[in-house]
Amino acid sequence: MRTVRVATRTSQLAMTQTQWVVNELRSLRDDWTFELVPIRTKGDRILDVTLSKIGGKGLFVSEIEEALSIGQADLAVHSMKDVPYELGPGLVIAGIPVREDARDVMVSASGRGLSELPMGARVGTSSLRRLAQLRRMRPDLRIEPLRGNIDTRLRRAEQGDFDAVVLAAAGLHRMGWRRRIHEYLAVDVCVPAVGQGVLAVECREDDEAMVAVLNRWSHPPTSMAVAAERAFLRRLQGGCQVPIAGYATVTGEGTRQMIHLTGVVAHPDGSELLRLEADGVDPDALGTKLADDLLAQGADRWIQMALEEGRTDAP
Numbered sequence: 070m071r072t073v074r075v076a077t078r079t080s081q082l083a084m085t086q087t088q089w090v091v092n093e094l095r096s097l098r099d100d101w102t103f104e105l106v107p108i109r110t111k112g113d114r115i116l117d118v119t120l121s122k123i124g125g126k127g128l129f130v131s132e133i134e135e136a137l138s139i140g141q142a143d144l145a146v147h148s149m150k151d152v153p154y155e156l157g158p159g160l161v162i163a164g165i166p167v168r169e170d171a172r173d174v175m176v177s178a179s180g181r182g183l184s185e186l187p188m189g190a191r192v193g194t195s196s197l198r199r200l201a202q203l204r205r206m207r208p209d210l211r212i213e214p215l216r217g218n219i220d221t222r223l224r225r226a227e228q229g230d231f232d233a234v235v236l237a238a239a240g241l242h243r244m245g246w247r248r249r250i251h252e253y254l255a256v257d258v259c260v261p262a263v264g265q266g267v268l269a270v271e272c273r274e275d276d277e278a279m280v281a282v283l284n285r286w287s288h289p290p291t292s293m294a295v296a297a298e299r300a301f302l303r304r305l306q307g308g309c310q311v312p313i314a315g316y317a318t319v320t321g322e323g324t325r326q327m328i329h330l331t332g333v334v335a336h337p338d339g340s341e342l343l344r345l346e347a348d349g350v351d352p353d354a355l356g357t358k359l360a361d362d363l364l365a366q367g368a369d370r371w372i373q374m375a376l377e378e379g380r381t382d383a384p
Contacts, residue, residue, distance in 0.1 A: 071101045073279075076133045076142035079107045080218045082240050086268055087146040089243070093166070097282055106142045108132050134160055137273060144272040144279060149264030149295060150237075154303035156271070164270030164283030168291045169239035171266035171316060173199060173259045175252040176226045177233035182252035183207060190232035193225060197312040197375070199235050201335030202259045205342055212339075223249060235259075239266040260314035260333045260344070263298040263307070267291060290319040290326075293352055297330050300356025305334065305368070311375040312337060315356070328352060332359045334368035337375040343368050 073094075077087035084107070091103045110129045129147070134157035136142040149165070156162065175183055183206065186192070193215030194200060200212045215222055215231065219240050226234040227249075241250055272279045294317035307313040312335035321327050328349055335342040345362050349355030 071098075073101050073103050073144060074106050074142045075103055076106045076108055076136045076145040078129060078133070079109050082219050082244060083146070083148075085243055086148070090146045090164075090166070090268065090270060093286065094282065097286060106136060108136060131157075134271070137271065143276065144270055144283075147269045147271060148239075149267035149269040150262040152264065152269050152271075154299050154307070159274055160271055161274040161280065162269045162271050163274075163280045163287075164268075164272075165287045165292045165295060166268055166270075167288040168294070169242055169266040170253075171261040172238045172256060173235050173254045173261065173265075174238045174241065174250045175233050175235055175254060176223055176249055177251050178227055178229045179232070180251050181233070183233075183254065183258070186210065186232055193222065193231040193234040196235070196262070197310070197337065197339075198262055198314045198333070198335075199259060201312040201337075201339035201342055202314070202333070203235070204339035206258060219244065237261075237265055256316055256331070260331050261316045263302045263313070263315040264295055265316070267295055293317075293326065293328060294319050296352035297328050297349075297356040300353045301330065301332050301360045302356075304357045304360035305364070305372060307372070311372050312339065312342075313372075317352075317355075326350065328355055330355050330359055332363055334363050334371055336371050341371070 075087055075091060077083050087105060095103065110132045129151040130153065133145045137145055137160055138157055188209050189211055191211045191213055192203065193213055195214050195216050203210060203212060215225060215234055219236065222234050222236060225231055238253060241247060270283055272283065274280065297317040298315040301315045302313065305313055314333035315330065317328050317330040319326055319328050329346065331346045333342060333344045343363055343366055345359055347355060347359045
């Protein structure tokens with residue numbers, strides 16, 4: 070009998086996601102027991118500053134990876150979009166279950182969707198990626214920072230503090246709150262964040278038994294799509310300070326599998342945006358090539374600008 074300590078953020082959504090993973094793994098290894106290890110990360114502690122202003126990578130991951138590294142935990146459950154393209158030394162993402170809905174959604178007090186919001190409506194989000202793409206569709210909107218857990222952000226919209234807020238569909242689905250969604254934003258309107266809708270289960274790479282169980286449990290098409298997205302992010306050296314979006318889908322089976330990847334890089338204020346799409350069979354090669362194509366078209370200057378602004382504004 071092995072007791073597996075599972076590190077997780079302390080939010081209601083994080084705990085719900087982690088419990089789901091534990092239930093899945095328990096069905097595979099009934100000789101294992103599981104113990105949750107809640108951890109408050111830097112991103113959870115600092116709520117009065119937008120993520121882009123806090124700066125750095127791994128705002129919701131670093132403390133959890135430290136617990137894995139020093140043996141306080143045996144595995145960790147993350148939202149993949151929070152995981153930097155570089156993991157801590159000796160750690161590996163060994164488990165990737167099937168992807169939830171990757172789209173962004175709009176919740177509003179009036180029940181209106183994006184096209185129906187009044188001129189100058191206040192929309193809450195702390196995501197530069199969402200800000201840039203929404204401004205391309207509705208430059209009249211007043212897009213303002215909004216931090217906090219998912220329940221807090223929903224309440225701010227439903228009590229009228231904002232005309233609408235934009236959130237990830239996956240979190241609302243996992244919490245059983247689909248009825249609170251007023252509009253799903255098509256990926257052509259708002260390309261999702263890299264890894265959005267995907268859970269990442271991380272462990273020490275030398276824990277062979279854990280790696281084997283997680284590998285066997287993983288969903289291969291989701292793993293392939295995420296690999297392409299993260300290769301794209303890695304090549305762009307992206308973090309929360311940069312408006313970057315990347316979304317891949319996988320079609321076909323076996324040797325006929327094909328990956329379709331859409332990538333976006335935007336000016337930090339959303340005034341300009343580059344978007345490209347490509348197909349391929351090798352995730353790393355495809356993600357790297359699409360990033361190189363965007364860099365060749367000038368995306369590098371926006372990335373550098375965003376990083377410099379993040380350093381200047383960091384608290």
